Amino acid sequence: MASDRLVRRLPRRLAGASAVEFALIFPLVFAMVYGGIVYGYIYFLQQRINFLAQEAVRAAIAVAPGDDAGAYLAAAQNQANIAIANNFSLAGVGVPTALTVSFDMPDPNTLRALVTYSLTTPTLFPTIAVPGVGTIPPLPPSLIATAAGRLS
Helix, strand or coil, rough: HHHHHHHHHHHHHHHHHHHHHHHHHHHHHHHHHHHHHHHHHHHHHHHHHHHHHHHHHHHHHCCCCCCCCHHHHHHHHHHHHHHHHHHHHHCCCCCCEEEEEEEEECCCCCEEEEEEECCCCCCCCCEEEEECCECCCCCCCCCEEEEEEHHH
């Protein structure tokens, strides 16, 4: 008789155990899936700005160098901005405000582009601040890509 009561209560106990197991495991599984999505997108963005740096140098090298390095860098910057805007317009979107492109000439025959994409200006992904640990997922403040080209 007593064993009959235990057999009838068993499914309710199993359902409660499943709920507790779910409550313990779900945050870990969710964090792993969310981290995978975030870092996959960060990887995509890094590859995208690497490509944009190459395109910026390619477009800037097409500008004929002059005697004035400052005027040349301004013309190269303008040409690179046009190339980047055209690249984004093919996708039907505008150039993000978090994207900056700058040029310098480490030597007279080399033009170098530095492309920076800020991950903090517009917050792309929500993060959780955990005391003693930091933010989860930990993200860099910006993504940086460089490309260089020879002028002669």
